[in-house]
Amino acid sequence: MSLADRKLFVERWLKSPLKVASVTPSGTDLCRAMARAAGITPSRRVVELGPGTGPVTAALRAHGVAPENLLMIELDAAFAGHLAAIHPGATVVQGDATRIQRIIHDHGWSDCDSVVSGLPLIAMPLPVQARIVRGAFSVLAPGGVFVQFTYGPFAPINPELIRRLRLKPHRHSWIARNLPPASVWTFHRLP
Template sequence: MLSDPLALLRGWSRDPIAVGLPVASSAWTARRLAQAVLEAAIPGSGPVLELGAGTGPVTQALIEAGCPEEQIIVVERDAELCTTLERRFRDLRVLHGDALELGETLARARIPSVSVVLSGLPMRAVAPRAAARCYSVAFGLMPSGGAIIQYTYGFRSPVDVDESVLKLDATFVGREWRNFLPMGIWSYRRSNDDATAHTTK
């Protein structure tokens, strides 16, 4: 089953802040995100966790890059998009829940750890406390050196590391211009983590 653009459009009409844009990431962007995620993943520490999967273009790119479906967990707030993902990916674990309440969502699913986190959440539109709580839980699921790969339509870091209550190191991975709108990709790690062995290129 291919990506359903109407499902994404309906999701956007129900909750435009949560969905961001009613247009899925381009194939070029999806492949670039998948590469960044798999390069940052810490082997043996759990599945890939994707926050806000939409209709699954990046999920598909992860699978095509060699990540098994059963090693990917997605958290999606919109019920119809969850159904779309379950139909498109038979072995994907889809959690219907709010990624900003990540602790509760993952506790219910009994997920103790992950290898890397991919976030498509519109962090600039999220209240700072909620954003910090989400990131804090995400980092708590990963070993030292774990990374959150965050993508954004903006031209600056979607997380203000100087103002955040979390001490983060931000790395600009790159910008994919073959997307509507152009997509910026960032990598965040805790400042006190030893990330030398897990560098996003």
């Protein structure tokens, strides 16, 4: 991550710590694990929620996602502008992740293969978390995967929501070298 990226991240965190929700961007090992969990291939369409300054985005691109198959939804206008500048050809939407279904349809997508989230889902009120997760699963193609990381020991989606939506959680990897250590989880919908 460049010095400019770090500076932007710290500025945005100082302005709105609850929205940014981390004092440091995701580490390289965590970002690579997120990309692996998403099952990236050049033809897979990926929606990224809350990309911030784009460290996970960079890992997705490095693992082969084509810019035209990447749609990022970022609430913070400064982060969104930064992402658009460094990822030409990708679609960057400054918007709310609770509107994922409308956003991808407004950009000509009917569905996607992976939703990769850097949002602090588990810290969100359950109704907001539910809107985001329901929306993500409404746009995932059959067999699609929802990828989320957490710093905590448990699945980063409320257990009641997992039950109601019939999701199958799986801890994909644990990244001890991240600061703080993190786990990457995948979620699939049960048949």
